[in-house]
Amino acid sequence: MAAHSPRNLQDHLYASFLEGSTADVALHISGSWQAIYKLHRVVLIQAEFFRRLFTAGFSESHFRQRPSRSGGPEPIHIHFPDPNITRPVTGVFLPVTAFEICISRLYGGGPQLHVPSALIPTPLYPLTRSFPNLIEPEPAPPGHHPVTPRFLLSLLATAIYLSIPSVAGQSLRHILTTVGPTTVIRYLNFAIGKGIGPGEENAPEAAVGLEHLAEIPKPGTTDVASISSKLASLPMDDDETRKEDPAEALFDEDCEEEPADERPFIYGGVSDKVGEATACWLTRWGYDMLTYEEDESSSTGVISGSSLKRSPHNVSSTVVFTNASQPIPLIWRRGGLDAHWARAILASDLLFVRGERERYEMAKAVLELRRKGGINEEEEREFTKLFENDIHFMHMPTEDLMFISHDVSASIGRPYVSATRLHDSHWKQSELRLKVGAVMRDKELGITRSTSEIAILPDLHPASPSPYWAVASDSSERIGDATGLENATMDQLFTGLPHDDNKKATPANTSEDNFFGILPPSPNAATVAQFDPELRRRWSPFPPVRFAVEFWDVDCLKEKTRMHSHTIWYAGSLYNAYVQVIRKKGLQLGVYLHRQSHIDPLPSFSIPSSRRSELPRTPFSRPHSNSLSSIMQSADPYRFSAPASASTLTLGGVRSTTPVSARPGSPTSNSPPAGNRSASPSNHPIQPYRDPRSAISAYFSISCASATGASITRFSSGPDTFAISQSWGWKSSTLRTEEFLELGDDGQPIPISSINLGAGKLVSLRATIVIGII
Numbered sequence: 001m002a003a004h005s006p007r008n009l010q011d012h013l014y015a016s017f018l019e020g021s022t023a024d025v026a027l028h029i030s031g032s033w034q035a036i037y038k039l040h041r042v043v044l045i046q047a048e049f050f051r052r053l054f055t056a057g058f059s060e061s062h063f064r065q066r067p068s069r070s071g072g073p074e075p076i077h078i079h080f081p082d083p084n085i086t087r088p089v090t091g092v093f094l095p096v097t098a099f100e101i102c103i104s105r106l107y108g109g110g111p112q113l114h115v116p117s118a119l120i121p122t123p124l125y126p127l128t129r130s131f132p133n134l135i136e137p138e139p140a141p142p143g144h145h146p147v148t149p150r151f152l153l154s155l156l157a158t159a160i161y162l163s164i165p166s167v168a169g170q171s172l173r174h175i176l177t178t179v180g181p182t183t184v185i186r187y188l189n190f191a192i193g194k195g196i197g198p199g200e201e202n203a204p205e206a207a208v209g210l211e212h213l214a215e216i217p218k219p220g221t222t223d224v225a226s227i228s229s230k231l232a233s234l235p236m237d238d239d240e241t242r243k244e245d246p247a248e249a250l251f252d253e254d255c256e257e258e259p260a261d262e263r264p265f266i267y268g269g270v271s272d273k274v275g276e277a278t279a280c281w282l283t284r285w286g287y288d289m290l291t292y293e294e295d296e297s298s299s300t301g302v303i304s305g306s307s308l309k310r311s312p313h314n315v316s317s318t319v320v321f322t323n324a325s326q327p328i329p330l331i332w333r334r335g336g337l338d339a340h341w342a343r344a345i346l347a348s349d350l351l352f353v354r355g356e357r358e359r360y361e362m363a364k365a366v367l368e369l370r371r372k373g374g375i376n377e378e379e380e381r382e383f384t385k386l387f388e389n390d391i392h393f394m395h396m397p398t399e400d401l402m403f404i405s406h407d408v409s410a411s412i413g414r415p416y417v418s419a420t421r422l423h424d425s426h427w428k429q430s431e432l433r434l435k436v437g438a439v440m441r442d443k444e445l446g447i448t449r450s451t452s453e454i455a456i457l458p459d460l461h462p463a464s465p466s467p468y469w470a471v472a473s474d475s476s477e478r479i480g481d482a483t484g485l486e487n488a489t490m491d492q493l494f495t496g497l498p499h500d501d502n503k504k505a506t507p508a509n510t511s512e513d514n515f516f517g518i519l520p521p522s523p524n525a526a527t528v529a530q531f532d533p534e535l536r537r538r539w540s541p542f543p544p545v546r547f548a549v550e551f552w553d554v555d556c557l558k559e560k561t562r563m564h565s566h567t568i569w570y571a572g573s574l575y576n577a578y579v580q581v582i583r584k585k586g587l588q589l590g591v592y593l594h595r596q597s598h599i600d601p602l603p604s605f606s607i608p609s610s611r612r613s614e615l616p617r618t619p620f621s622r623p624h625s626n627s628l629s630s631i632m633q634s635a636d637p638y639r640f641s642a643p644a645s646a647s648t649l650t651l652g653g654v655r656s657t658t659p660v661s662a663r664p665g666s667p668t669s670n671s672p673p674a675g676n677r678s679a680s681p682s683n684h685p686i687q688p689y690r691d692p693r694s695a696i697s698a699y700f701s702i703s704c705a706s707a708t709g710a711s712i713t714r715f716s717s718g719p720d721t722f723a724i725s726q727s728w729g730w731k732s733s734t735l736r737t738e739e740f741l742e743l744g745d746d747g748q749p750i751p752i753s754s755i756n757l758g759a760g761k762l763v764s765l766r767a768t769i770v771i772g773i774i
Contacts, residue, residue: 014107017213018210025075026073026076029078084158084196100214101155111207115147118135126285132328148203153187169486184281191266192512193271273480276516277482278516279479339382342382349768355395356393359546360391360404363387364409395546404416433688439693440692451539468522468528468539471774475715545771550767551765552607554765562580571773573696573722578591578727589731591702593728593729595723597725700728702714705766
């Protein structure tokens, strides 16, 4: 007799699964759906949930010595209290697709998942191919199960509950790679415990190929859930057993008044990972999406929650659309982000917006969009806190402060910012200027305090509102990283995954409390110690300066050639950023912060290639709009000119410590890469004063978003010495130019710069920078 191969054995098991033959257990599932599945213990115990059920001493651990009264396999009742596992349909009991696929994977089969390309952001379509012009998703290949965002969330919740790491890792990876305009709010709501969201049109009722797997209880019979609840109070006999939910202690009699589908279901580190990806995406693309929503609001008039339409073709929980082919998801308007989340994103150091004045204009636009539907007290409180506490007005020129003091909302007839807040900001400007001017030689101004020093301040008062900002320390971390999910264990999924970067960037310490890592605390003096129990951190009473930079055609960047950002002024010094490629140990991208000389010409900054007839919609180049201040357009008008010289430097270490001068005509100068154009710095930043010191001490962080925005690499540095024309920064394999390449049908990369694209179908390297002097 020929020996059976492992493949034949797997085929045999899967056939037994589909037919229910030789089954020794009948799972009676109850929750918001009911079904019976005839399965096999020896296969089920591959999942930790069933392994414990059948081997940990429960009554289910013992095989029956005699057949049950029905003559069939042993019935075991399992109640799923988590509504994310189920898909209830009114009046009909349907099997849950996600549960069926999880079980089929234990048998080594089940349909392959098909993720529509319209849901997947790419370098060519960073906001997905289906946005803003809706396209019909391609049909799934034969035998493949078409997935939707809601299904992926349900599959993740089910795999976690049953403890099947391979399925959990796969579904989590699909979620992280489909974060986009139409999915981001649904995914964020799942991460904060609001569930998988409302149902989707045309979703399959059962997994492809598994339509007849479940036995549905006949109408009129006592439902399984009722039987299961009754069995809890009855002694068990030899013929019926009941599975106690391992988490049942969470749902005791004290919680009975709260409906099961309204309880928050949060999955620890897995929820945090989904939350990180959505928070990163919102900080990178938040401004871009606001322009679409403003246009939508202008074209449709007043928008309120009661007038919203739902698109049957779109996967977002609620969308508004100008016409049937152009849905605009709700993100900044009501029905999208909660008010406290909108405030957190607008206040975040990671928000991609040029500077504080533009941050103010963006916050105004969001608030006015929400006010169109009527005044909401919760929103008004959150935005009052935003304007009073979270925008760093002290870094704005006096002219901006004067403008803002007279900037009155047309909706309510009051200024957005109080006069007291603006006066305090102007006072801090003057105070910092005096400190800079009083120190002639020392590298430090002496403005920081340690936690222990703050704790013994004589004027310390719990009600003191004055915040402190933490001085950064050396670190590198990834927020929203999806590396290694496919082969991760359940413990790794919940505790974070290692990264393959040379620096071994660590997973960020994130949770809903810090908005998944995008909003660091700025406590007042009375609460500083709560954020630094070891009393070692240093704090500054002056907020750091924040600005965003953008680099185009990074895929064309040649080695030893720099690509610069625009230049900003802060506390008497000029700063800009640049990127360059390093090929010493594989291909790496370096990103550096540079203290610019006041004497040398300012370097030209990166802009989109000149062959594109229209610039994309970004915080750096936005079509004229009456709803956002003209300062958004006038900050740096693009004026094309001959490329300026760019100095080069070969960096041997992880961080550059070599002073770099950008002098035209230097022996090492090179032209910008082919396909990239630079803009001449026609508008030099306003310089109210200059720091006379040749060297200063400053801390900083550089946060680089991935090409599609669902992850961010954040490098932070403790105080370093910045001499004039000196750079500090990092090179990292996590920053790869390959990420900005589109793959062709042959799997080979196609440089974005070689494709003739329309506006809005571009991807750039975006980074946000924070600098604070000490």
